Amino acid sequence: MKRPPIFATLIVLLAVATMVGLGIWQLGRADEKEAAIARIAANVRAAPAAVTRDLDLQANLFRPVRVDCAGSSPTRLAGAGKFGFRVIADCAAGLSAPLPVQLGTVRQPSPTSAWAGGPVLGYLAQAPDSRSLLRQLFDRSPAGTMVVANPPLAGLAANPPADLEGIPNNHRSYAVQWFAFAAIALVIYVLALRRRAA
Template identity: 50%
Template structure:
């Protein structure tokens, strides 16, 4: 029987310990944080309406809000599943600042253009579409912009589906399980390698 190699065993041991630590972090730290955040989001629809925020803050998701669109700057269509397309408009809200993004309704016409000239939009705060790729979002930590999903659609459009707190994923338990599985697989592979070596 050959002696167990010290350096490879140390490397595998450190890797397994790191994977277990990541699993525990997801289970004991990130999961409770996400559950508390989701509880807050579920309570937001019943809270009093607020002015549309000028700075992105995910804690305000699903709050009722309103904004004055002084001038529509541009419009675009984004996918809306079975509803077809969402009409999204960038609005000027003052002389300075980032303005606001509003979702005015849905349509099945891929070439739809609105002649809406602006006004007060009331509805629910949701996430604006994010064009960053999954890999890009890992390196770009800019907060996702918020959008006001109109309660009443603009003439010619169908009503929006209200943003739903249940649409926010909570994957931390599955992440923890994955890290523990990875650690177990690494141990099994190394034990098999040691047995073949011996």
């Protein structure tokens, strides 16, 4: 019986170990995502909070909030899927940086006028992330936070409601895929060794 090739065996075992490791990592990510979704579900039911320097915006995602925005701001557009385009302005609320506010949506990307500011009711959400996919791969920091106005402002169409269904948690299916890839790689290699021995 021929001995298995050492180099090829090491490569296959290393690949299998890597895939199993990725599967285990995805299982851990699934637990983290479940905890995050549970926290967000509690935020949705929480009482409205005032946006201040002391409020942890990332920890309060999807929580109802109110904020007073001083001064006017130019507006910009960002894609909103089936809702068309988001109309976003910056809110000067005494924070360390201006807080984006999604005023409402429009169906077509038409020019919008400046927003005069004022009181805003809504909920906290992730702001559109302008970083490239390559940059996001190496920069794991979360995207910025914004207030989604509810009711909408400036005569715009309604914003999408806070929707927990839109938060995917498919890490367990990814884990199953990695474990399946590892098993398939082992089966193919064993079959290749048997054919070589024959």
